Amino acid sequence: MSPSLNSPLPKHPPLAEDLVATLKDHFGSRFSQGESIRMQHGRDESVHEAAPPDAVFFARSTQEVADVVRLCHRQQVPIIPYGVGSSVEGHVLAIHGGITIDLAGMNRILATHNEDLDATVEAGVTRLQLNASLKGSGLFFPIDPGADASLGGMAATRASGTNAVRYGTMRDNVLGMTVVLADGKIIKTGGRARKSSAGYDLTRLLIGSEGTLGIITELTVKLHPIPEAMSAAVCAFPDVEAAVDTVIQTIQLGVPMARIELLDALTISAVNRHSHTTLRELPTLFFEFHGSPAAVSEQAQIVQGIAGGFGGQEFAWATHNEDRSRLWQARHDAYFACLQLKPGCRALPTDVCVPISRLAECIQATNEDISLVSIPIALFGHVGDGNFHLVVLVDPTSAADMHAAEWINERLVERALAMSGTCTGEHGIGIGKTRFMVREHGAEAIAVMRAIKTALDPTNLLNPGKVLPPGTAS
Known part of the structure; x- marks a missing residue:
C-alpha cells in the first residue's frame, strides 16, 4: 500500500556538511535551507501531508542541474525536480528528504521554428509564457492543464487538458528532450523530425515518468496553427x-x-x-x-x-x-x-x-x-x-x-x-495512486517498470517513493 493521506513520513539523515558547504560556495543564495523556502517546495495542491526537502537549489542551466545531481549521486542524496508545484498527487513531496531542484528559473525560449511548427524551450517555461511569445505568428501551443504549469512538469506528468480531444496530450506534442540522468549524465532524446524509427523511444519512456527516471531540462514541442x-x-x-x-x-x-x-x-x-x-x-x-x-x-x-x-x-x-x-x-x-x-x-x-x-x-x-x-x-x-x-x-x-x-x-x-x-x-x-498500479498493469508489467527504474537509477535517488508501489525500486 502507498502511504495513506495522514500516515507518518519516513525518517532520513541530514545532509552532509561538506555537500552543503560545496553547494553554498558554488551557488550562494540559489542554494537555500531556509524553512519557508523548504516548506513552499514541500507541498503541492494535494491533501497529502507536507514533506519539505532538506534544501532547495534554484537551477539556471542544464549543466548546473547535472553538476548538482552528480554531487547528490556521490553522497546518495535524493533529488526531487520541481516546476511550479501545481501537481495534485504528491509528486513534489520530499518524503525521503533530499534536495529539491527548482527549475522555474530555467525559463528561456531557446528557438522557435515557425516553418516547421516547433519550439525548443527550457523546462521552466510555462504554457502561457510560450503562447505569449507566439503572439502574431499564427501559431499556438494547445496543451492546457488549467494551471499555468511548466512545460517540463507537464511532460513529466504526461499532462493534457481541455484541448486533448483534438490536439492530444503531452505524449503527442513533445518531439525531443534534454534530460539529466541519476548520475549526472546529460542525454538528448528524439529530435525535430516528425517521425523516426531509430531505436528505443526514450522520449516517450521519460514522458510521464514523474521525475523518477531523469530530470527534464529542455523540450522541443509541436506548435499548431491558430484556426x-x-x-x-x-x-x-x-x-x-x-x-x-x-x-x-x-x-x-x-x-x-x-x-x-x-x-x-x-x-x-x-x-x-x-x-x-x-x-x-x-x-x-x-x-x-x-x-x-x-x-x-x-x-x-x-x-x-x-x-x-x-x-x-x-x-x-x-x-x-x-x-x-x-x-x-x-x-x-x-x-x-x-x-x-x-x-x-x-x-x-x-x-x-x-x-x-x-x-x-x-x-x-x-x-x-x-x-x-x-x-x-x-x-x-x-x-x-x-x-x-x-x-x-x-x-x-x-x-x-x-x-x-x-x-x-x-x-x-x-x-x-x-x-x-x-x-x-x-x-x-x-x-x-501507487496502490492502484498493480491492479491496473499487473505484477509482470510492474516488474518491467522496476527493471527500467533500476537500470536508470539503481540507488533510487530520483524522486523516490513516487509512481511505483513499494518494492525493489519504489
Missing part, C-alpha cells in the same frame, strides 16, 4: 446523463470537436460565485469548435441537433475572443471555485479515464456513490476523451471526512479499471 475560426458555447441539460449521452453521440459521429467539457450543477454554482458568471445551475457542457467559418458553422449545427435530442437547452454562444477567453478562464478556475464550497477545507482531487462508450455508466454509478456521503464532491472533466475529475472537499483533521474521501476514490478507480479504463487520465500517480 481560422473559433467559436465556443455552453448548453445546460436536465441531468448529467443527458449531457454525457450528447458527448458520446457527438464523438461517435466523428464531429471534430476542439473541446467538450462537463461541469455538474454543484461545480456550476461554485463557478458562478467565483467567476461572477450567470450560468444556469444545471449540468452543463462547454463546447469549442475550430476550423474554417463554414466548418465551424456545420459542426455547431450538428452538435446543437444532438444536444436538443437529449433535452439540451438553448446554446449560449461566445464568438469574440474576449468572451471565449472569459468562458474558458471560468472553466479553468473551476477547481479553485470548488474550494470555496467548504471554507477552510482541503481538496482531494482525483481523476479517471474510461472508453467513451462506458462514460455515461461510469459517471452515473459515481454519482450514486456521491449521494451516499455527506462531504461536498464536485464532478467535472474533459469528457470528450472519457476523462473526468472529482474534487472531494475534506477537513484533513476529520477521520470521517478522510474515510469518505478514500472510499470514494477507491470506488471510482475500481470502477474505471473494471471498464478497461485507467486510475488517472492526466493527474499522474505521485504517491496518491
Whole structure:
C-alpha cells in the first residue's frame, strides 16, 4: 500500500556538511535551507501531508542541474525536480528528504521554428509564457492543464487538458528532450523530425515518468496553427446523463470537436460565485469548435441537433475572443471555485479515464456513490476523451471526512479499471495512486517498470517513493 493521506513520513539523515558547504560556495543564495523556502517546495495542491526537502537549489542551466545531481549521486542524496508545484498527487513531496531542484528559473525560449511548427524551450517555461511569445505568428501551443504549469512538469506528468480531444496530450506534442540522468549524465532524446524509427523511444519512456527516471531540462514541442475560426458555447441539460449521452453521440459521429467539457450543477454554482458568471445551475457542457467559418458553422449545427435530442437547452454562444477567453478562464478556475464550497477545507482531487462508450455508466454509478456521503464532491472533466475529475472537499483533521474521501476514490478507480479504463487520465500517480498500479498493469508489467527504474537509477535517488508501489525500486 502507498502511504495513506495522514500516515507518518519516513525518517532520513541530514545532509552532509561538506555537500552543503560545496553547494553554498558554488551557488550562494540559489542554494537555500531556509524553512519557508523548504516548506513552499514541500507541498503541492494535494491533501497529502507536507514533506519539505532538506534544501532547495534554484537551477539556471542544464549543466548546473547535472553538476548538482552528480554531487547528490556521490553522497546518495535524493533529488526531487520541481516546476511550479501545481501537481495534485504528491509528486513534489520530499518524503525521503533530499534536495529539491527548482527549475522555474530555467525559463528561456531557446528557438522557435515557425516553418516547421516547433519550439525548443527550457523546462521552466510555462504554457502561457510560450503562447505569449507566439503572439502574431499564427501559431499556438494547445496543451492546457488549467494551471499555468511548466512545460517540463507537464511532460513529466504526461499532462493534457481541455484541448486533448483534438490536439492530444503531452505524449503527442513533445518531439525531443534534454534530460539529466541519476548520475549526472546529460542525454538528448528524439529530435525535430516528425517521425523516426531509430531505436528505443526514450522520449516517450521519460514522458510521464514523474521525475523518477531523469530530470527534464529542455523540450522541443509541436506548435499548431491558430484556426481560422473559433467559436465556443455552453448548453445546460436536465441531468448529467443527458449531457454525457450528447458527448458520446457527438464523438461517435466523428464531429471534430476542439473541446467538450462537463461541469455538474454543484461545480456550476461554485463557478458562478467565483467567476461572477450567470450560468444556469444545471449540468452543463462547454463546447469549442475550430476550423474554417463554414466548418465551424456545420459542426455547431450538428452538435446543437444532438444536444436538443437529449433535452439540451438553448446554446449560449461566445464568438469574440474576449468572451471565449472569459468562458474558458471560468472553466479553468473551476477547481479553485470548488474550494470555496467548504471554507477552510482541503481538496482531494482525483481523476479517471474510461472508453467513451462506458462514460455515461461510469459517471452515473459515481454519482450514486456521491449521494451516499455527506462531504461536498464536485464532478467535472474533459469528457470528450472519457476523462473526468472529482474534487472531494475534506477537513484533513476529520477521520470521517478522510474515510469518505478514500472510499470514494477507491470506488471510482475500481470502477474505471473494471471498464478497461485507467486510475488517472492526466493527474499522474505521485504517491496518491501507487496502490492502484498493480491492479491496473499487473505484477509482470510492474516488474518491467522496476527493471527500467533500476537500470536508470539503481540507488533510487530520483524522486523516490513516487509512481511505483513499494518494492525493489519504489
